[in-house]
Amino acid sequence: MKLDLIITAREIITLDPARPTATSVGVIGERIVGFDEEIAGLDAERTLDYPDATVTPGLIDAHCHTPWWGLGLSAIDLSKARGLDELYALVQAEVERLGDDPHAWVHGTGFNQSHHSGEFPNIARLDELTGDRPLYLRHTSGHASITNTATLKLVGALEPGFQNPTGGVVVRDEQGHPTGVVEEAAQGLVQALLLPYATEQLVGALEAATVRYAAEGITSFSEAGVGGGWIGHSTIEVAAYQAAAERGKLHARAQLMPALDALHSITGHASDLHGQGEGNGLDLGIRYGFGDDLVRFGHVKVFMDGSLLGATAAVTEDFCGHENHGNRGYLLDTPESYRERVLGAYRAGWPLALHAIGDAAIDLALELIDEAQKLYGLLQAPCRIEHFGIARPDQVERGAKLGIAVTPQAGFIGPIGDQMMDRVGADREAWLYRGRSIIDSGMILAGSSDLPVADNNLRRGMQSAVDRLTETGRSLAADEAITPEDALRTHTEWAARATGQIGDKGTLERGKLADFAVFSESPVKAANIAEIDVVATVLGGELSYDSRA
Known part of the structure; x- marks a missing residue:
């Protein structure tokens, strides 16, 4: 038997407890077929040798905004x-x-x-x-x-x-x-003057963005809102992803979260949709998981409140030094409207990804997830709370009981950590963009950049998760610091679990996709993860980035 590719390196970190490390990995097609002794003596069409580098699973950005960033490059x-x-x-x-x-x-x-x-x-x-x-x-x-x-x-x-x-x-x-x-x-009033963006324009934005993703070691990303609301770019936005993939212009795997506003009332047989015969979804009953390895549907994205910097996040105690909106931000719709629309989407097969930054919004998000799971059971992927920005201890405990995933952005700590701390005050600093307490509770901690809110240098974000230091050197909730290995898992194994894709990615195991990041040093052992270099990125057994070229 002849393999398509063999990669050798000083160290391959698999994050698989059955085989934590290796020095060689073999690939056929887009899948891993074995390591070390399992491929000993076999030849390959191609070889990639990195004797001074460390290979890890390809990095996953569990929440970002790719067309927004790609369009913004100009x-x-x-x-x-x-x-x-x-x-x-x-x-x-x-x-x-x-x-x-x-x-x-x-x-x-x-x-x-x-x-x-x-x-x-x-x-x-x-x-x-x-x-x-x-x-x-x-x-x-x-x-x-x-x-x-x-x-x-x-x-x-x-x-x-x-x-x-x-x-x-x-x-x-x-x-x-x-x-x-x-x-x-x-x-949305302003964006209505610009929408819809042409599919060709979106294809160009996706190519420009994902070329840069590959240079950061990113092989997969979750697009947090397509097709509707103020976050979408076109009602046929998914066509741009498909076109980019077909033309070789999509340089990372995309999981697409339709915005809640993109869903509409659907009906089926009276026995369908958990016996109610109706729900909120897409035509033909398309739901979570539909697609292929390059472009696939993910969770439904629901905006529940605003931002911390703008003091529009819905909180239970006043923001510091901000007098707008009653000083406690606001929900973006009524709880009753959210309940009807969100439960309808879940009933139609869409796991929930609820944007909730303030603790008042997190309360409502937890209530909705609890009710959805009690009424209709668990779906293929865990429900998620996006950002989980100002999370009280009782909310961490409740989220763990519900088995959810959360995506707080460690990458925010450096550039905007000082602003966040000043906005909530000393009494709530410990609740901001948690890390350690989430892991210890049993919730899934998924790493994400929220690009372009912060950059997508995920190594910098991982280092921030470890040291919790703002740009001015202040420590933001030091007790929430995590280990370098944990930081790597947030953008690999745990991000794959949060997106429901652990069967295909997140760890390096036989049968999984051959997606790799190659680093100049081990991100687990480096003194500063932010300072290591991306040597190469491999997507499905093909180089998507090569610093040596």
Whole structure:
């Protein structure tokens, strides 16, 4: 027998307790067939030798926003501006670049008020720079954006009797004048002017993004919201993923979470859908797991509250130093509406991925998961709470009893940890973006970047999970620190369990997909995981990234 590929390395970390390490692995097609003595004496069509490197399972980003990031690669990068004068200069330069077309949009991404002494751009100044051009500057959290008067006119926000949409706010000053800030679901008013993005444009964004994913050692990702709501880019967004895969332009495996708004009422036989004959799903009864190894449906994505930085996350105690929204954020819909729609989706075969950052939102998320599982049993994949940002001890305990997975972003700790700590105050710091307590409780801790909210250098995120240090050197909930091996598992084994794909990925075992990350040092033994290099990435037995090329 001749293998398609043999990889040798100084060390191969499998994360399989039956064979924790190896020095060689064999591949046929896209699958692993054996290690070391199991492939001894066999030849292969190709060999990849990494005598000074460590091979691990390919990294999994369990929650990110790929088209959003890919499209934003051509927008103004506001994350580098320090002080509003620099931001205004970037906007002015983009207006000049766009030339004479008055309808061309001015796009920017990565705004964070902490880079500007807590201030937001002045709408009058933006109007001076942009005139009648539409403007769309996205906050780094994704839960707010900044626009100008011209755009607010286009969406009708200046008309008498304008009403904020459910789950969103066009922010106004004390005199009732718009500030240019648009929060949560109200962003959909602006995005409606841009949607739908063309499939070809989305294919280009996916290619640009996933080429960069491969360079970070990422072989799989979960796309946290497609096809609907303010997070979707087209009602036929899945077609872009399929087209990218067919043309060899998708350089990592995609698991797609349809947004709850993309689901609609479906009916079947009276005995179907747990004996109720109806639920919330997609046409033809397509549900979780449908697809192939490159593009497959995952959980249904449900937004329940907003962001921590914007103080729109729904909490049970006041935020510090923020007076908007009664100082406790808000849910994006009524509990009654969530219950009807979420239970209908679960009944139709969709495991739940509930965005809940504030503890009030987490309370509701846990109640919905509890009711869904009691009424309809467990599904193929565990239900998830996305972010689990401000989680009380009792919520950790309840989540463990329900057997859920959670995706707090350790990568937030460095760049925005100081802001998060200041927003909740000393009494709640220990609840922020937990690690150790989640593992100890028995819940699944899945690693994710939430790109582009934070970057997708998952090595940096893993190191933050280990040291819990902010950019200014403050320690955020030091007791929540995890080990380097735990950090690696969050982006491999545990991410695979959280996405319901542990049978195919997450550990290196015979029969699993031949997806590997090759590092210059062992991420388990390195003094600083963030400082090791990605040497290569292998997707299904083929190089998707090679630093040596």
